[in-house]
Amino acid sequence: MPRFDVTLAGELNLDLILYGLPAELPAERELLAQRMMLTLGSSAAIVAHNLAALGCRVGFISRIGDDPLGSIALERLAAGGVDIEKVRRVAGETKTGLTVILQRELERNILTYPGTIFDLTISDLDLEYLTDAGHFHLSSFYLQRGLRPHVGELFRTLKAEGLTISLDTNDDPDGLWQGGLMDVLRYVDVFLPNAREACLIAGCDDLEKAIARLAECVPLLVVKLGKEGALAQRRDERFRSPATPVDFIDPVGAGDSFDAGFLSQYVRGADLSQCLAWGNLAGAYSTTMAGGTEAFRDPKRLQEFRKERGL
Ligand SMILES: Nc1ncnc2c1ncn2[C@@H]1O[C@H](COP(=O)(O)OP(=O)(O)OP(=O)(O)O)[C@@H](O)[C@H]1O
Numbered sequence: 478m479p480r481f482d483v484t485l486a487g488e489l490n491l492d493l494i495l496y497g498l499p500a501e502l503p504a505e506r507e508l509l510a511q512r513m514m515l516t517l518g519s520s521a522a523i524v525a526h527n528l529a530a531l532g533c534r535v536g537f538i539s540r541i542g543d544d545p546l547g548s549i550a551l552e553r554l555a556a557g558g559v560d561i562e563k564v565r566r567v568a569g570e571t572k573t574g575l576t577v578i579l580q581r582e583l584e585r586n587i588l589t590y591p592g593t594i595f596d597l598t599i600s601d602l603d604l605e606y607l608t609d610a611g612h613f614h615l616s617s618f619y620l621q622r623g624l625r626p627h628v629g630e631l632f633r634t635l636k637a638e639g640l641t642i643s644l645d646t647n648d649d650p651d652g653l654w655q656g657g658l659m660d661v662l663r664y665v666d667v668f669l670p671n672a673r674e675a676c677l678i679a680g681c682d683d684l685e686k687a688i689a690r691l692a693e694c695v696p697l698l699v700v701k702l703g704k705e706g707a708l709a710q711r712r713d714e715r716f717r718s719p720a721t722p723v724d725f726i727d728p729v730g731a732g733d734s735f736d737a738g739f740l741s742q743y744v745r746g747a748d749l750s751q752c753l754a755w756g757n758l759a760g761a762y763s764t765t766m767a768g769g770t771e772a773f774r775d776p777k778r779l780q781e782f783r784k785e786r787g788l
């Protein structure tokens with residue numbers, strides 16, 4: 478029996494979210510936010526934290542700076558039940574990354590200082606640790622600049638050890654959507670883009686065409702559709718699952734929480750409709766409190782939310 482259900486290697490940082498800003502953000506003015514939240518952020522850490530909250534045994538490798546924000550992020554991840562033994566804290570000029578989210582009524586700005594996110598490389602990864610699991614998940618393919626050239630090699634090794642693999646690219650800040658993604662997809666069992674990312678990666682405006690293209694590259698394609706829920710394409714088979722209605726606070730980390738919900742069932746061998754239902758449950762639950770992990774810090778509330786929705 479492996480030590481972990483899921484291992485991850487990726488970014489670990491905080492999100493600083495400002496709410497209640499004016500609709501316009503003119504330069505050189507003192508603009509006031511009504512509320513703020515400093516919370517565990519970053520796609521990989523959100524997936525790891527929320528997988529643990531959903532009962533999975535999770536091992537996590539990352540690289541952070543020797544600074545207070547790195548310490549807070551690490552404490553939060555550990556408090557969530559994730560194993561942090563292999564997180565490396567490296568002193569130097571580069572600080573732990575930070576994402577500042579300006580959450581406005583109709584849109585948000587996401588500003589990221591990558592810091593140590595770009596510094597994680599294949600030499601930081603303890604392969605024995607990562608392979609002591611049934612499944613490996615990678616988030617933020619395009620933010621992992623140090624690791625990205627070696628992702629194919631990493632996936633090949635993990636597959637040879639019998640792990641299944643999932644990938645969520647998230648956004649590409651350069652807007653190019655290349656970087657060898659197609660080459661690494663051949664090792665991926667579950668690919669988890671949102672609708673916009675699916676179209677950009679497949680290089681077409683039409684979601685159906687994008688799904689058809691991507692479903693030829695991976696055994697299981699799962700497309701997140703925001704308020705519309707999600708769909709899965711397994712070769713010729715299509716599965717759809719509606720979103721769970723919620724009292725919505727913010728969408729930060731909903732996609733990563735969806736990944737955690739979906740994978741928490743996938744690693745247990747659940748059928749696809751169950752995996753999708755849990756993905757939608759976790760994505761929706763994440764939107765009920767600020768940021769991507771706050772809601773998952775309260776096991777009792779999570780339990781009630783699940784029960785009310787029959788899961
Ligand atoms: N308003 C909402 N109501 C209910 N569920 C939602 C809502 N918004 C998102 N979700 C849930 O969260 C999932 C992920 O949302 P979305 O499609 O926005 O992912 P994403 O764009 O990858 O998110 P992220 O910005 O976190 O990367 C959806 O598939 C759905 O299950």
Ligand SMILES: [Mg+2]
Binds near residue numbers: 671733
């Ligand atoms: Mg996403």
